[in-house]
Amino acid sequence: MKLLILDSGHSEYVQGKEAPDKSMKEWEFNNDMQHKIKTIAEKQGITVYLTNPNPSKKNEMGLTRRAQYANDYWISKGKPDALFFSIHSNAYDSKFNAARGTETYYASNASQKSKNAAKDVQEEVYKVMKSIDSEAKDRGVKVADFTVIYKALMPSILEEYGFYTNREDLKILKNNRDELAEATVKGVCKYFGITYKEVGGNPPSESQTPGEDVYENCIIYKGDVDKNIANILGWGLKDYIIVPLQEYKVGLGKKVFVVGVAANEIEGDVNLQGNNRWDTLNEVLEYLGK
Numbered sequence: 001m002k003l004l005i006l007d008s009g010h011s012e013y014v015q016g017k018e019a020p021d022k023s024m025k026e027w028e029f030n031n032d033m034q035h036k037i038k039t040i041a042e043k044q045g046i047t048v049y050l051t052n053p054n055p056s057k058k059n060e061m062g063l064t065r066r067a068q069y070a071n072d073y074w075i076s077k078g079k080p081d082a083l084f085f086s087i088h089s090n091a092y093d094s095k096f097n098a099a100r101g102t103e104t105y106y107a108s109n110a111s112q113k114s115k116n117a118a119k120d121v122q123e124e125v126y127k128v129m130k131s132i133d134s135e136a137k138d139r140g141v142k143v144a145d146f147t148v149i150y151k152a153l154m155p156s157i158l159e160e161y162g163f164y165t166n167r168e169d170l171k172i173l174k175n176n177r178d179e180l181a182e183a184t185v186k187g188v189c190k191y192f193g194i195t196y197k198e199v200g201g202n203p204p205s206e207s208q209t210p211g212e213d214v215y216e217n218c219i220i221y222k223g224d225v226d227k228n229i230a231n232i233l234g235w236g237l238k239d240y241i242i243v244p245l246q247e248y249k250v251g252l253g254k255k256v257f258v259v260g261v262a263a264n265e266i267e268g269d270v271n272l273q274g275n276n277r278w279d280t281l282n283e284v285l286e287y288l289g290k
């Protein structure tokens, strides 16, 4: 088991901590990031625990309590290979200014593993920041005894993605969260020694490992009538899954069949899709050679 413990840093009712033009609050960025990171990390087979899963409409959670939650959970799981990761964005002064850049911290009591993790994540996050904005700044790996990382018993780091008091960094913090989350998980994977698997909008590829919830055939339906057609198609296929539109994710099946759903509502390639229900039923029967 690889365990990633995410700490979202702040809750909604924390004082200050917002962009000078009030266009972004730090807690909101941190919270969005923890959920994005969680989604991508889980697709890598990493178990994710959140110390503060829902910080909206809440007062700031004590720093010691965050570390305590992390420690309790880690111990309850038998002290697996883990990383405590605290998510932040940075501020300097209360007006927009030139200070910018990405930095990653470990505490003075850190093990070599924390230092490795800080380096791995810093590298990946800076790399993606630089790819988005060539002026992005690498502030490097630093040492500071922030309570959460000092008191966490497992390897622990704290990430300051960029400055919301800098206009250019703020743009990235607002617009490129998916890229930042992906880069973070790449760094975390490197730290855990596991190979990062592409996720998201990528079509299923041959390299995808069979057996990992990838079906030979995925049949997507929209309404109840469509479900009947989906079932008929299912009878003729081996290794299939039938899902309603809202539960479909790209990569669920190697072949994708869409019943009663408009083409533009589906991401990725589709193997069969009629113009309407009747048309689709005919296509299904034809496909099955009936």
Ligand SMILES: [Zn+2]
Pocket (backbone or CB within 6 Å): 009, 010, 026, 087, 088, 089
């Ligand atoms: Zn912060």
